[in-house]
Amino acid sequence: MRSTLGAQLSALRRRRAMSQRDLAERAGVSVDLVRKLEQGQRHATRIASLTALARALDVTPADLLGKPRGLPAGPANGEVGSIRRAVLGIRPAEVAPPAVTALRPRVAEVWRLYWAGRYGELACELPERIGEARAAASESGAPGAALLAELMQVTAALLAHLAHEDLAHLALTEGMRAAEASGDELLHASQQATRSWVLSRQGLWSEAEHIAVSTAESIEPALSRASTDQVAVWGELLRYATTAVARSGRQSEAQELLGLVQAAAARMRGDHYSRYVGMAFGPTVAAMKAVDVAIAADRPRHAIRLAERVERPAALPTAMHARYLLNVAWAQMSDWRSQDAVDTLRTVEALAAEMLPHQTIARTIIAELLPRRRKQRLPGLVGLAERMGIAA
Incomplete structure (x- = not known):
């Protein structure tokens, strides 16, 4: 077959x-x-x-x-349909504007669900939260606009995972307008980082690079006196630029950008949380990016060696840890360490079973491994493929 x-x-x-x-x-x-x-x-x-x-x-x-669109459970993409209506906002919901202090923890919970890879719960939460945030932005100005920007950013990130990238860009358009209204330069820059990531998922490498590099240049901090948030946002933009350049095959330039990511991470003096990034930025993230660059350069054995130096991947949010392990599994698959790749995929499934089917890299690894069963037993692979909806 x-x-x-x-x-x-x-x-x-x-x-x-x-x-x-x-x-x-x-x-x-x-x-x-x-x-x-x-x-x-x-x-x-x-x-x-x-x-x-x-x-x-x-x-x-x-x-x-x-790759399938939408969520595997639920009535015919019903959750995505509700998010679409909320993003388009053609018939705005009549919502009493909540106080910013009441809305802030709800936005934090939305981010928590995203980083935990709990896409179903997140999809159910977002439409109501978007309506509340729009009402708050109209009522309270800049503080409400900042929360609306964050909600549209996480909405865009979820939609990209569910293979609705164009709708994700619509969400980001509103998110960037809201970030501008908030007057928060770093918030606007973090929206651009997400925009670069969505473009990369679409294979639009030059566009992703342009957005990330130009925004990074506009906010470049003086590392000796910059705040944690300034360094984290700058580093994240460079990380996405590195992805785009590496994927487009310009490996020497990717290494130069990786060096800047590592410099920003070193300035953090450890992994430190930034609300603009939504997770800790620092040496662990930079070390993970080095693995990704090695994979883009088609150097799987080197990527595996680099992975051995990543000290605390489990300290990062579940979704970030799982996505990194998928890179490791790709390197193992490419280096013909087939059972290692299967075992790593099963670890990802144990960490974030709900997000795994939405990862194109996981589906590609399984498709490559399945025919190897003619010469290798690869226990656990068939069951994993079935749970992913891939014909074994």
Whole structure:
């Protein structure tokens, strides 16, 4: 049976009336790669190649991998439909404006659900919270606008995970307007960091890089006297810029940006929480990013060695820890440490079972590992694939 990637690649290519050679030339990859993917002789490829193929077919990488949209439970994307109506705001809900002091802990709880990977609960909470925040922004001005900006930011982040990236950008548009109304420069910059991340998920590397780099330049702090929040937001923007540059294949530039991320992390003198980032920023995050850059450079063995130096990944929020472990699993899969990759995926499932099906990297790893069962037993893989909704 052809992999989901191979089947999608073939169907989308034929839909656009392209030959395998046409697609290969347009994507800048070898025709042999296209042929092997479509024939099921290969089930995964480098992230840069996957992105190039998706762009040549005018789809997102998630579309190419057959990633499902929305939440797996609930009535036909009902939760996403409610979020869509809230984001569009065509018929604003009649909500009595809550006091900012009452709304602030509700916004904090929304962020907690996001970083815990509890997408179902978060999706149910957001529509009501968005209505409250809009009312608070109208009533109380800048303090309410700041909370509205945060809510639209977390809404955008969730929508991107659920493969509704364009709706995520709409949420961020309102979030950035609200951040400007709040008068908080760092809040606006953190919105731009999320915008860069969403663009990266769509494979729009140059656009993601531009947003992250230009915003980082506009808020660049003097490290010797900058606050924790200033350094954290600047470092996060550089981290997203590093992702975009590494994924676009410019490895020397990615290393230069990684050096700046590491400099910002060193200035933190440990992992310190920033409300603008929503988690701790510091050496642990920088060390995780080094693993990601090595993977983008197709150096899985080096990535595994770097992963051994990440000292406290479990100290970060569950969602961040889980996403990092998926990078480790990718490196293990690429280095033919197949059982290690399976075991790492099962660790991710134990940490954040609800968020795992929404991770395209997880689906790609499983698709690559399944055919290896012809030569390796790989206990635990089939059950994991079934729970992910992937045909074994």
